[in-house]
Amino acid sequence: MPEKNRQIRLAARPQGEPTADDFELVECEVPSCGSGQMLLRTIYLSLDPYMRGRMNAGESYAPPLEIGQVMEGGAVGEVVESKLRGFAAGDIVIAPLGWQEYAISDGSGVEKFDPKLGPISYGLGVLGMPGLTAYTGLLTIGQPRPAETLVVAAASGAVGSVVGQIARIKGCRVIGIAGGAEKCRFVKEELGFDDCLDHRAEGLEERLREVCPTGIDVYFENVGGAVFDAVLPLLNRFARIPVCGLIAHYNATGLPEGPDRLPLLMHAILSKRLAFRGFIVSDFADQTPQFRADVSGWLQEGRIKYREDITDGLENAPGELIGLLRGENFGKKIIRVGHDPTAHTAHTAHTAD
Amino acid sequence: MPEKNRQIRLAARPQGEPTADDFELVECEVPSCGSGQMLLRTIYLSLDPYMRGRMNAGESYAPPLEIGQVMEGGAVGEVVESKLRGFAAGDIVIAPLGWQEYAISDGSGVEKFDPKLGPISYGLGVLGMPGLTAYTGLLTIGQPRPAETLVVAAASGAVGSVVGQIARIKGCRVIGIAGGAEKCRFVKEELGFDDCLDHRAEGLEERLREVCPTGIDVYFENVGGAVFDAVLPLLNRFARIPVCGLIAHYNATGLPEGPDRLPLLMHAILSKRLAFRGFIVSDFADQTPQFRADVSGWLQEGRIKYREDITDGLENAPGELIGLLRGENFGKKIIRVGHDPTAHTAHTAHTAD
Numbered sequence: 001m002p003e004k005n006r007q008i009r010l011a012a013r014p015q016g017e018p019t020a021d022d023f024e025l026v027e028c029e030v031p032s033c034g035s036g037q038m039l040l041r042t043i044y045l046s047l048d049p050y051m052r053g054r055m056n057a058g059e060s061y062a063p064p065l066e067i068g069q070v071m072e073g074g075a076v077g078e079v080v081e082s083k084l085r086g087f088a089a090g091d092i093v094i095a096p097l098g099w100q101e102y103a104i105s106d107g108s109g110v111e112k113f114d115p116k117l118g119p120i121s122y123g124l125g126v127l128g129m130p131g132l133t134a135y136t137g138l139l140t141i142g143q144p145r146p147a148e149t150l151v152v153a154a155a156s157g158a159v160g161s162v163v164g165q166i167a168r169i170k171g172c173r174v175i176g177i178a179g180g181a182e183k184c185r186f187v188k189e190e191l192g193f194d195d196c197l198d199h200r201a202e203g204l205e206e207r208l209r210e211v212c213p214t215g216i217d218v219y220f221e222n223v224g225g226a227v228f229d230a231v232l233p234l235l236n237r238f239a240r241i242p243v244c245g246l247i248a249h250y251n252a253t254g255l256p257e258g259p260d261r262l263p264l265l266m267h268a269i270l271s272k273r274l275a276f277r278g279f280i281v282s283d284f285a286d287q288t289p290q291f292r293a294d295v296s297g298w299l300q301e302g303r304i305k306y307r308e309d310i311t312d313g314l315e316n317a318p319g320e321l322i323g324l325l326r327g328e329n330f331g332k333k334i335i336r337v338g339h340d341p342t343a344h345t346a347h348t349a350h351t352a353d
Numbered sequence: 354m355p356e357k358n359r360q361i362r363l364a365a366r367p368q369g370e371p372t373a374d375d376f377e378l379v380e381c382e383v384p385s386c387g388s389g390q391m392l393l394r395t396i397y398l399s400l401d402p403y404m405r406g407r408m409n410a411g412e413s414y415a416p417p418l419e420i421g422q423v424m425e426g427g428a429v430g431e432v433v434e435s436k437l438r439g440f441a442a443g444d445i446v447i448a449p450l451g452w453q454e455y456a457i458s459d460g461s462g463v464e465k466f467d468p469k470l471g472p473i474s475y476g477l478g479v480l481g482m483p484g485l486t487a488y489t490g491l492l493t494i495g496q497p498r499p500a501e502t503l504v505v506a507a508a509s510g511a512v513g514s515v516v517g518q519i520a521r522i523k524g525c526r527v528i529g530i531a532g533g534a535e536k537c538r539f540v541k542e543e544l545g546f547d548d549c550l551d552h553r554a555e556g557l558e559e560r561l562r563e564v565c566p567t568g569i570d571v572y573f574e575n576v577g578g579a580v581f582d583a584v585l586p587l588l589n590r591f592a593r594i595p596v597c598g599l600i601a602h603y604n605a606t607g608l609p610e611g612p613d614r615l616p617l618l619m620h621a622i623l624s625k626r627l628a629f630r631g632f633i634v635s636d637f638a639d640q641t642p643q644f645r646a647d648v649s650g651w652l653q654e655g656r657i658k659y660r661e662d663i664t665d666g667l668e669n670a671p672g673e674l675i676g677l678l679r680g681e682n683f684g685k686k687i688i689r690v691g692h693d694p695t696a697h698t699a700h701t702a703h704t705a706d
Contacts, residue, residue, distance in 0.1 A: 109652045258612055276629040
């Protein structure tokens with residue numbers, strides 16, 4: 001049995017962008033496993049934009065973390081020891097392990113992951129929560145139809161890349177938005193989007209207008225900010241806007257200066273008969289089996305490609321989350337916390353390149 | 354055959370609230386009726402908030418009126434002479450006659466109205482466009498469920514009164530908002546809403562919070578402005594907001610001062626998984642038969658009550674529209690332009706009081 005556990009805890013509530021001082025790396029005992037429990041070892045930890053919201057005091061769709069609590073996060077883990085029916089040592093699971101090397105679980109929120117579906121880290125991305133977010137938000141709320149134009153930002157990321165590729169499969173013209181020329185090239189050439197714009201270059205609104213000559217029918221909202229501002233005037237009548245994230249706002253400490261554009265947005269909703277709907281992935285958990293079947297099929301057919309951005313070492317998680325919120329990752333951001341026992345299995349049918 | 358026609362035309366585009374000078378009363382010849390046409394006589398003209406939008410130059414869901422054009426408006430009319438198959442002299446019709454005593458029509462947008470359904474003026478209200486707006490927006494987008502709380506403003510008006518009464522029939526707790534104690538008393542005592550708040554009194558947000566202790570599940574948006582601001586913090590998770598009008602904004606000449614609350618609204622949509630959807634009544638025209646059947650049934654059972662605010666004389670339409678935009682009407686605003694040949698028919702089953 002392992003003896004030492006390492007954890008990263010919330011040390012302070014960030015003001016704006018988080019800094020290293022907002023996190024604390026702590027070494028402690030590995031907890032022991034009672035009846036009806038199991039001990040899990042973290043292999044891959046997922047970093048996601050929503051984590052920034054949990055660091056705030058205000059209420060969102062989940063209660064905030066308390067100061068001193070272990071940072072929350074989904075992970076792929078291995079069962080080390082089990083006193084819980086249905087789980088055995090060696091099982092690979094997707095579980096809310098948090099930012100730590102070992103955790104005790106009573107099975108809540110834990111799901112076994114079959115390594116035959118693909119690399120086990122995909123359970124945190126295209127075959128996991130971000131993939132389900134993309135699939136359900138796009139198909140249930142976005143309702144893409146052939147020949148419509150869809151726009152999605154963070155297009156090289158875990159959610160955006162899947163949104164755009166599924167929309168292509170459904171017959172849409174798909175425009176991505178990403179940060180930097182390298183990501184844009186990847187989105188266009190590797191993922192097969194019709195075009196991809198660099199939001200860091202000048203004149204986004206004008207360039208977007210040029211590549212959307214017939215307007216925008218579906219905007220999958222996961223960033224907000226300047227991208228939303230460029231999209232809003234181009235939305236067509238009856239456009240659908242699934243609202244899944246607002247990463248551009250997460251570090252904001254207050255509202256921007258005026259004028260107050262809330263009435264402008266309401267007027268657009270009315271005059272163009274727009275449909276905005278917010279969602280989180282758990283709202284559509286019942287679609288998981290259909291999602292897994294569809295997306296693993298599309299992966300195997302090569303119709304969906306997927307890129308990961310993996311960094312080694314739990315101690316690097318704070319810096320990588322800060323980078324993620326700045327858009328510095330390139331692909332689904334993952335921290336490799338421990339050894340992957342399946343890493344030498346061949347998964348050629350599933351890899352992106 | 355009549356010889357003189359009177360029309361009210363758009364004389365100037367209003368800056369903010371319209372004034373009498375923005376309208377021009379013109380006397381002209383009664384047009385003659387060619388083959389495939391009919392001559393219609395206006396009996397009742399409907400005044401509605403959307404007319405303010407048509408007076409602006411900017412595009413909305415319909416093209417703007419040009420200066421010098423006859424003001425648009427729905428009306429109940431009588432066929433004077435018909436060279437159009439399917440219509441005969443004496444027929445009562447609902448038609449887009451505009452603000453004038455006589456008009457030529459080729460039948461576009463004209464619908465016969467059966468006087469047996471109720472007073473023919475009801476075809477402009479509870480049994481016409483405002484009623485269909487209330488019915489479709491509430492049931493299709495609002496999706497009210499038993500024991501939920503619904504809020505609607507302009508609650509004594511043509512749309513709001515029907516929204517609230519149908520929501521009551523569907524088992525909701527219904528809170529109205531109206532302007533002045535007399536309207537509030539009517540909404541509560543005559544229409545049977547659970548409560549009604551006067552938006553002219555102080556502390557609307559606080560009073561609304563008191564009467565919605567379990568939050569708001571459906572907000573039927575037809576006013577915007579201060580009412581929306583009071584509603585937004587009280588919206589429950591998964592609340593639905595059909596957006597049908599924004600009368601509080603129609604006279605606005607620019608955006609309000611900051612801060613910019615657009616990100617605040619987007620954050621609420623995301624964190625509470627709200628669904629906002631704009632619509633206009635023609636989007637749901639296919640529901641008209643079901644609407645007519647349901648609402649005329651509820652009228653006859655006394656489960657829906659309806660109040661009109663009728664003013665005589667075409668020349669009074671401009672002043673009455675200005676008053677409507679200020680909320681001075683009490684009930685569905687109608688101008689009686691000409692004699693109602695059905696006025697002595699008994700319709701006791703349909704009248705409000």
